[in-house]
Amino acid sequence: MKTKILFTHNTAMWYRLPFFKKISENNDLSLVFTHMDVIRDTYDKNVENNIKGLEGVNYSILQNIHGFARGLISKALHRYDVTIGGSWDTPQELVETIFLFIITKIKREPFIIWREDWDWEKENTTKEKILNVIIKFLCKHANAILVPGSLHKEYFNNALNVPEEKIHIMPNVSNIHGNADLSKKEHSTLKILYVGRLIERKGVNYLLDAYNNLELENIELIIVGSGPEEENLKKQVQKESIENVTFTGKINNDKLEEYYNESNLVVIPSINKGMGDPWVFVLNEAMYYYNPIIATNMVGAAPDMVKDNGIIVNEKDSPALTYAMNKILSNDTLRNKMSLKSKEIIEKEFQYCNMVDSFNDAVKKVKNN
Numbered sequence: 001m002k003t004k005i006l007f008t009h010n011t012a013m014w015y016r017l018p019f020f021k022k023i024s025e026n027n028d029l030s031l032v033f034t035h036m037d038v039i040r041d042t043y044d045k046n047v048e049n050n051i052k053g054l055e056g057v058n059y060s061i062l063q064n065i066h067g068f069a070r071g072l073i074s075k076a077l078h079r080y081d082v083t084i085g086g087s088w089d090t091p092q093e094l095v096e097t098i099f100l101f102i103i104t105k106i107k108r109e110p111f112i113i114w115r116e117d118w119d120w121e122k123e124n125t126t127k128e129k130i131l132n133v134i135i136k137f138l139c140k141h142a143n144a145i146l147v148p149g150s151l152h153k154e155y156f157n158n159a160l161n162v163p164e165e166k167i168h169i170m171p172n173v174s175n176i177h178g179n180a181d182l183s184k185k186e187h188s189t190l191k192i193l194y195v196g197r198l199i200e201r202k203g204v205n206y207l208l209d210a211y212n213n214l215e216l217e218n219i220e221l222i223i224v225g226s227g228p229e230e231e232n233l234k235k236q237v238q239k240e241s242i243e244n245v246t247f248t249g250k251i252n253n254d255k256l257e258e259y260y261n262e263s264n265l266v267v268i269p270s271i272n273k274g275m276g277d278p279w280v281f282v283l284n285e286a287m288y289y290y291n292p293i294i295a296t297n298m299v300g301a302a303p304d305m306v307k308d309n310g311i312i313v314n315e316k317d318s319p320a321l322t323y324a325m326n327k328i329l330s331n332d333t334l335r336n337k338m339s340l341k342s343k344e345i346i347e348k349e350f351q352y353c354n355m356v357d358s359f360n361d362a363v364k365k366v367k368n369n
Contacts (some may be wrong), residue, residue: 017053034069061215067092086113120325198227210321260289267367292338309341
């Protein structure tokens with residue numbers, strides 16, 4: 001008999017759809033999207049009621065009233081083998097999570113929390129302290145915690161006192177992939193690539209500083225993305241006379257392959273701006289296309305994905321970024337070795353089968369306890 005699962009999630013991010021599709025094949029899945037506006041507000045994407053990629057999946061999109069997902073409680077009151085959810089990004093989502101938790105406890109059904117938090121520096125405010133107490137209680141009494149990486153597991157274990165055996169690493173996976181071609185990196189200009197939103201937390205101004213101090217010939221920095229910091233970054237380039245910098249603006253996902261295939265190095269210079277970067281799927285995408293990686297310690301995926309295929313540097317450290325870029329770009333043998341290693345890591349450890357296997361293990365464990 002299939003496991004009956006209520007899976008609540010805020011929105012239908014494109015990289016999650018294959019995962020939802022796959023787990024629906026072997027489970028009696030009721031998938032509920034509670035805050036679909038997140039994808040529109042964050043990525044300027046609109047999602048229709050008929051979501052391409054979720055054909056055959058039993059899903060529903062809840063309307064929001066004053067920030068609350070209408071109908072969530074009535075769905076939660078039905079009988080399930082396992083309920084999965086958990087969010088505290090907004091006060092409304094926190095309240096919803098508390099209600100889900102209470103309902104599952106009343107029904108004596110397992111509750112699994114899926115989160116991407118890790119121990120970035122937070123403001124020591126009264127609000128933050130109260131939130132932390134609530135989160136600790138929820139996590140301590142949940143039946144299991146799903147997290148994407150080792151940094152996240154360490155946070156839930158050490159900072160939130162969740163027993164290690166209750167924490168399951170379910171690696172994040174991206175579905176942006178296609179014809180990876182290592183030969184397309186062979187050109188006279190060494191191309192450094194940044195892909196992402198242009199907001200303060202992404203630290204692109206530090207990347208520009210670092211790039212400006214590189215003493216290499218025939219290099220180019222390509223910045224793919226858009227956002228509120230775009231004009232400030234362009235002014236920085238102009239003011240400091242930084243040469244060979246290209247701003248492409250926003251590029252559709254199906255067009256990114258060209259940039260990833262032709263780049264020689266991908267840099268993720270994130271900083272802590274109220275929060276670190278929970279994961280950064282650009283790492284998954286860049287590594288699939290044979291790219292060496294430089295990431296800061298504010299990138300949640302870095303400890304698990306940046307090994308012998310790149311370098312991790314401290315946030316806001318432009319000289320360290322310069323050194324790392326120079327080390328990789330000036331050494332063809334090292335760069336090629338890192339390129340192959342990136343592809344090896346992504347193919348072995350960060351596929352949807354890895355994600356689904358971890359999910360199934362967690363569900364099986366809480367059902368048997």
